[in-house]
Amino acid sequence: MKASDINKYSPFQPVSLKDRKWPDRKLEHAPIWCSVDLRDGNQALPVPMNIDQKVRLFKKLVAIGFKEIEVGFPSASNTEFNFLRKLVEEDLIPDDVTVQVLVQAREPLIRRTFEALDGVKHAIVHLYNSTSKLQRRITFGNATKDEIKAIAVNGATLIKSLLDEVPDTNITLQYSPESFSDTEEDYAVEVCEAVMDVWQPTPEHKMILNLPSTVEWNMPNTYADQIEWFCRTIKNRESILVSLHTHNDRGTGIAATELGLLAGADRVEGTLFGNGERTGNLDLATLALNMNSHGIETGLDFSDIDAVRKIYEENTGMKVHERHPYAGELVFTAFSGSHQDAIKKGMDLREDEDTQWAVPYLTIDPVDIGRSYEAIIRINSQSGKGGVAYILKREFDYDLPKKMHPEVGLYINGLADQYGRELTFKEIMDEFQKEFVNRKDVIDLKKFEITKMTETKVLGEISLTYKGEKMELEARGNGPINSVVYALKQQGWKDFNVEQFRSHSIGHSSASLSVSYVQISLNSDPAMRFWGCGVHTSIRRSGVNALISAYNRAQVAKGKTG
Known part of the structure; x- marks a missing residue:
């Protein structure tokens, strides 16, 4: 960006929260998880999923352990409506899974949504409308705060009146002031409390207030301040679940969610591998595995991350980047010589698999998410002596003396440099044998x-x-x-x-x-x-x-x- 262009931007204003508590807290338990892959993730795809693809992904989300899954926007299209009906009519929703449906605060859309819910055992009806100053001015043509609040209240009132139409469905109500992170904090509370007045949540039957960072305008610490301020200020806190829905425009969506949980949130919404509008949503797999790496049980099973990635890629048409945290093809792979040497030493010292994990450069044991040790160290011209020795030991049982490592490493790395590419394990072994083993030249x-x-x-x-x-x-x-x-x-x-x-x-x-x-x-x-x-x-x-x-x-x- 040119220096002359900087003046068109202004810094985001911090929240006035002098005695914030979240910086001194630590995460000790997992949040309530809600996958929005089938709605928020789906609407971000160049080619949206068809019904069969959505069914396959839904089944995988269930298998992973998600108990709340947003299945779509039933009033948006016949595909969205028919997908939910297929789940119901073919009895594909387990009894312990709650499906979530999204709807704007508009009467025809709300009524159509309730038609789709017929026969669902457990559902979350997720109502939203935009509340930010920017949206009020541009999208709603300078609408007043009272006019925007009335949209939310009217939608909430209609939803409440329709609950009797699905008497056999256990419904939890959820409201999102869309663009929460760009909405004045006191006004966000005002709108949310107006919806609460309609729905009358109790500690026994809580409602969800979902606070989206619909566009990530600010730093994650500011979002955490907003969440803590909201949790302190909202009335009847014991009757609501505070939910987070972060996006990743600044590249800090995961950090914002983690800090938001420290700030008092109870629940998170996100997608596998962060697929979503623009730069994406919260990456649920990364957040869950971050927690696992700190010894926190999440209730989600990513023990075969490659299988999850395969289903995701096959049905969304998206690709998981090679350097994507945990799931990427190369995230457990070291090419650097110094990294390889440290990893080899760490792995050599792991005689007892029951001990705490402590291997340099590896935040978790790749085996715990279904990855093998084969890809930990791979050899190119940047690799070191320890990497070649590690492969010969791990793959072929050749336990080279330490003082032999430099000579073998220099030879193999020289070949990689000469070929201008990575060497396969077989090539490394073949070249080692040709140069060092049972020579007959003279x-x-x-x-x-x-x-x-x-x-x-x-x-x-x-x-x-x-x-x-x-x-x-x-x-x-x-x-x-x-x-x-x-x-x-x-x-x-x-x-x-x-x-x-x-x-x-x-x-x-x-x-x-x-x-x-x-x-x-x-x-x-x-x-x-x-x-x-x-x-x-x-x-x-x-x-x-x-x-x-x-x-x-x-x-x-x-x-x-x-």
């Missing part, structure tokens, strides 16, 4: 057989080819690796010292493999070190293979450097 070890072995002495026979020439050598030393070093020395090939050795097994059956790792340093330049890996059914042979691999890598490197 020395091709055909046979290593121990003929005599005591606690302090090993004698053996070696068959190999050296630069293509077949040879038979004697092995002699205080262990298998040392005996092979002796044989190489006798041929004048030993220009190195063995620095590190480690081994482990892969698998637990009789067919398990032994994996060994050996590091050597060159006599001519001790700073030049090379790791090799050996794999064999015999632990002795795997160690020898690792030595030969390290030696071959060193010889190839020497040849390339002169």
